[in-house]
């Protein structure tokens with residue numbers, strides 16, 4: 151097919167299925183759609199080449215469509231080969247004119263081969279999700295650095311790596327921490343994780359939450375999302391915390407707060423969302439009821455001490471249901487671990503709904519537009535997303551929901567920005 155953009159995808163015949171799914175995701179991405187419609191008219195990326203290393207999913211495909219509508223020439227590779235949707239990759243090449251290098255399950259060598267193929271596009275700007283593309287640019291593709299004017303980073307891990315690069319004076323261009331916006335945090339951690347974690351528990355166990363005791367470890371953004379949704383379904387929610395302010399917050403929100411050793415005795419379902427290790431461990435497993443269900447929705451699979459279960463259970467009924475392993479202890483109690491202790495909302499459900507990614511990818515699209523207009527004023531380093539962009543994404547989301555809010559009167563605006571007024 152001579153007219154296709156450059157690509158290395160698993161199977162081009164999957165393109166029609168990929169397009170159907172990309173269109174389905176787009177229905178839940180009204181903010182990005184509004185931005186795409188504006189980009190189509192204003193073409194902010196005319197003559198600009200963008201290389202992106204991101205999860206090749208239907209939501210990312212809609213970000214690519216948006217940037218393409220703005221006139222960009224696009225090069226996309228996968229930030230994690232396991233999340234690549236081969237049908238989406240095929241559709242990006244055949245339907246949307248994106249140079250795409252992504253195959254599900256490709257090994258480490260292929261992964262870096264794809265990053266290099268995307269960089270061969272000689273990008274002016276980069277999008278990263280985990281910092282591997284930026285890292286490759288600064289180590290083995292330094293000849294391309296002079297052309298790169300800036301970029302965006304999607305995730306916490308990537309921002310941490312970028313800050314380390316910046317502290318060493320190694321980062322050669324401005325990178326905007328899109329991860330840190332309010333709109334991303336709110337939707338991704340609270341609403342996204344809140345809903346998809348419960349979705350995963352249902353898919354894995356088909357348990358009824360009403361009337362059950364659900365123990366949520368950690369009352370941060372994610373813990374708030376999980377606990378409020380469990381409460382809404384009729385569960386009695388118990389919070390465990392190590393931070394007194396967060397524990398007080400949970401108490402004042404109406405939740406019972408207990409140390410985990412006490413919660414372990416009464417919980418029917420346990421969710422860890424702390425970002426910390428060994429939150430559920432031997433002493434807790436020893437105290438749990440027969441039939442207790444537990445899972446982790448924190449980033450790494452260190453929150454539940456699965457190794458103890460593997461070493462101490464007298465029997466394991468692996469995959470007693472999809473993504474549910476049953477461990478039988480010496481006294482006959484059966485404990486049920488979901489998704490092997492890994493991120494349960496990805497392991498046993500579909501991760502975040504498209505409506506969640508609508509927010510972070512709208513932040514990405516508007517930040518890219520801002521970078522293209524302002525790169526000359528920026529210095530190398532990690533940069534926060536301008537507040538106006540965060541507010542604009544929130545405003546567009548409200549508009550898509552038909553919700554209007556008040557506007558400051560001139561007197562109010564003056565009052566809020568002056569110090570001369572007494573009480």
Ligand SMILES: NC(=O)c1ccc[n+]([C@@H]2O[C@H](COP(=O)([O-])OP(=O)(O)OC[C@H]3O[C@@H](n4cnc5c(N)ncnc54)[C@H](O)[C@@H]3O)[C@@H](O)[C@H]2O)c1
Pocket residue numbers: 306338339342343367368369370371372373390391392393396423424425426429447448449450493494495
């Ligand atoms: N599943 C997902 O899709 C998803 C999405 C976003 C974030 N995350 C991950 O979820 C985790 C939590 O994210 P967050 O934004 O809620 O963080 P956060 O910092 O807002 O909240 C974490 C909370 O856990 C508490 N905590 C720490 N150790 C504890 C312990 N031993 N017992 C009880 N509580 C403890 C902290 O005091 C804090 O209040 C992180 O690992 C994050 O990367 C997952």
